[in-house]
Amino acid sequence: MTTAKKVCLTLILFVCGLAGFLFLPANYYLRRAIVHLHPKIDQYPIFENRIVTAGDPHPWQKAEMYNLLSLPAAYEEPFRKYETVAFVIIREGKLLFEEYWEDYSPRSHSNSFSMAKSIVSLAIGCAIDDGFIRHIDQPVSDFFPEFPGYNGKTLTLRHLLTMSAGVHFQEAYTTPFSPTTQLYYGNDLHKVTFHMKENEEPGIHFIYQSGVTQLLTFIVQKATGESISSYVSRKLWTPMQAEENALWSLDKKDGIEKAYCCFNSNARDFARFGQLLLNKGRWEDRQLISAAYLQEAITPDTSLCWKEYNEPNTYYGFQFWRLEYQGMSIPYMRGILGQYVFVLPEWDAVVVRLGRKRSETRTSQHYPDDINIWLSAAISILSQTNDQSI
Numbered sequence: 001m002t003t004a005k006k007v008c009l010t011l012i013l014f015v016c017g018l019a020g021f022l023f024l025p026a027n028y029y030l031r032r033a034i035v036h037l038h039p040k041i042d043q044y045p046i047f048e049n050r051i052v053t054a055g056d057p058h059p060w061q062k063a064e065m066y067n068l069l070s071l072p073a074a075y076e077e078p079f080r081k082y083e084t085v086a087f088v089i090i091r092e093g094k095l096l097f098e099e100y101w102e103d104y105s106p107r108s109h110s111n112s113f114s115m116a117k118s119i120v121s122l123a124i125g126c127a128i129d130d131g132f133i134r135h136i137d138q139p140v141s142d143f144f145p146e147f148p149g150y151n152g153k154t155l156t157l158r159h160l161l162t163m164s165a166g167v168h169f170q171e172a173y174t175t176p177f178s179p180t181t182q183l184y185y186g187n188d189l190h191k192v193t194f195h196m197k198e199n200e201e202p203g204i205h206f207i208y209q210s211g212v213t214q215l216l217t218f219i220v221q222k223a224t225g226e227s228i229s230s231y232v233s234r235k236l237w238t239p240m241q242a243e244e245n246a247l248w249s250l251d252k253k254d255g256i257e258k259a260y261c262c263f264n265s266n267a268r269d270f271a272r273f274g275q276l277l278l279n280k281g282r283w284e285d286r287q288l289i290s291a292a293y294l295q296e297a298i299t300p301d302t303s304l305c306w307k308e309y310n311e312p313n314t315y316y317g318f319q320f321w322r323l324e325y326q327g328m329s330i331p332y333m334r335g336i337l338g339q340y341v342f343v344l345p346e347w348d349a350v351v352v353r354l355g356r357k358r359s360e361t362r363t364s365q366h367y368p369d370d371i372n373i374w375l376s377a378a379i380s381i382l383s384q385t386n387d388q389s390i
Contacts, residue, residue, distance in 0.1 A: 055238035083356035113335030121319035274350030298331035
């Protein structure tokens with residue numbers, strides 16, 4: 001056999017072997033990852049989805065100055081650079097400003113990505129209020145004996161909420177073989193989640209891990225006896241008077257929600273979560289979630305060491321982020337492609353930014369520095385309303 005024929009035969013065997021590998025049932029997620037590549041904000045149609053019902057829709061009341069102010073020209077280029085699709089500002093509980101790009105509108109669905117982690121945290125708070133969960137220090141093993149803890153230290157819900165679970169889970173979005181990719185493109189969330197191994201004592205290191213939030217979702221489901229979509233609809237989405245049904249992407253038909261991500265809604269309705277924080281858990285005349293739980297949720301646990309930077313965790317609470325900006329302490333929700341809900345108590349305001357990209361560089365507080373653009377733009381608009389009726 002000639003050298004050329006040997007090379008050709010080797011290539012044929014390699015391609016056949018690769019095809020056989022990809023078509024193994026366990027590699028379903030790899031086939032999808034190859035077809036769809038990186039996650040995108042408008043990808044929900046490729047998944048099965050469960051409706052999060054908006055059972056009592058009420059639009060935001062518009063401020064007197066609604067959209068009388070425009071985005072300052074200095075921000076137009078960076079907004080385009082990071083492919084912003086929606087920018088919304090709520091002030092004093094009223095819709096003050098909104099702008100959309102491309103073909104997006106107030107009704108367009110966009111993926112929350114990891115902003116959904118904050119929604120899972122809210123669901124845990126509601127489940128505690130309802131008595132389905134005793135408290136945040138309840139052992140995880142009460143729900144799933146597979147997670148007793150490590151080295152004699154019990155794993156609790158607090159450890160899951162604060163991302164200090166001490167489990168092995170590689171958070172990698174660009175690696176096709178990572179468990180993060182398996183969660184996103186796979187069809188067996190249970191297998192990936194319960195494959196996590198406890199490998200260090202919980203409650204010591206802050207390590208951001210999507211699998212931990214997915215475990216919280218299984219706990220919500222087991223504790224309440226209903227899907228997280230149903231529970232969030234009943235406890236939050238409907239009482240907050242969301243205008244549109246949301247869609248929570250599933251791992252398969254009639255499966256479980258990819259609840260560490262993939263809550264699909266619009267900018268106006270995402271803003272309601274920020275307003276709930278601003279209202280300390282109240283919506284109109286109803287207390288939807290304990291104010292004490294919310295306060296703890298947005299307060300970083302500084303007893304934890306952020307392992308990646310070997311410094312105290314001063315930026316993460318119960319699945320909510322926090323940053324310091326121009327003398328303000330701002331709790332916020334955050335998703336990988338630059339999805340944000342910011343709460344600005346000093347301005348009595350909520351700011352939502354949705355888009356296709358975020359900055360790859362970080363500030364000294366370790367947050368993506370595109371955040372400075374969105375906060376600066378929002379404050380520029382809010383500042384113009386100071387001496388006027390909004």
